[in-house]
Amino acid sequence: MKYENNRRKIWKYENYRICLWYEINRNASKSIIIRLYIMSLKSKYNPTESELEILQLLWKNGPSTVRFINEKQNEVKEVGYTTTLKIMQIMVEKGTLDVNKENRQHIYTPALDEDETKGKLLDGFLKKTFSGSAMKMVMQALGNHKPSKEELDEIKNLIKEIENKSKK
Numbered sequence: 776m777k778y779e780n781n782r783r784k785i786w787k788y789e790n791y792r793i794c795l796w797y798e799i800n801r802n803a804s805k806s807i808i809i810r811l812y813i814m815s816l817k818s819k820y821n822p823t824e825s826e827l828e829i830l831q832l833l834w835k836n837g838p839s840t841v842r843f844i845n846e847k848q849n850e851v852k853e854v855g856y857t858t859t860l861k862i863m864q865i866m867v868e869k870g871t872l873d874v875n876k877e878n879r880q881h882i883y884t885p886a887l888d889e890d891e892t893k894g895k896l897l898d899g900f901l902k903k904t905f906s907g908s909a910m911k912m913v914m915q916a917l918g919n920h921k922p923s924k925e926e927l928d929e930i931k932n933l934i935k936e937i938e939n940k941s942k943k
Contacts, residue, residue, distance in 0.1 A: 838884040
């Protein structure tokens with residue numbers, strides 16, 4: 776079979792992101808074969824450490840090329856260009872990145888909302904590690920790290936805001 780075309784469409788429905796991949800191929804007899812793949816990308820997505828690093832760079836810097844992301848990664852640790860490229864290609868397949876291929880340089884953008892993704896990751900961490908108790912997590916964090924006066928003031932202000940919201 777000769778590979779001819781590969782396209783992807785994404786729709787949002789409630790808490791689901793539905794990704795539809797379709798490939799159009801021609802076989803030896805010139806018949807057209809269409810394959811459809813439908814994936815539900817509900818909140819089960821758990822990015823790997825490398826994927827999360829790439830997402831954070833894209834959230835911080837906006838749409839970027841693989842070269843730019845790779846250069847930013849190499850400021851912290853050495854990562855090969857082809858490694859970054861492959862991870863980003865996999866992320867496109869998973870529907871977590873979008874790619875604009877109109878120019879010579881492909882431009883990647885995150886398909887996941889930053890706050891939503893971080894919230895889901897934090898909720899999962901909280902459930903798995905602290906049995907869902909935010910208090911246990913905060914106490915552990917404060918026990919492991921001596922907060923500065925400014926941090927303690929921010930924590931106190933946050934507590935006051937939460938108390939005021941619950942009174943309303």
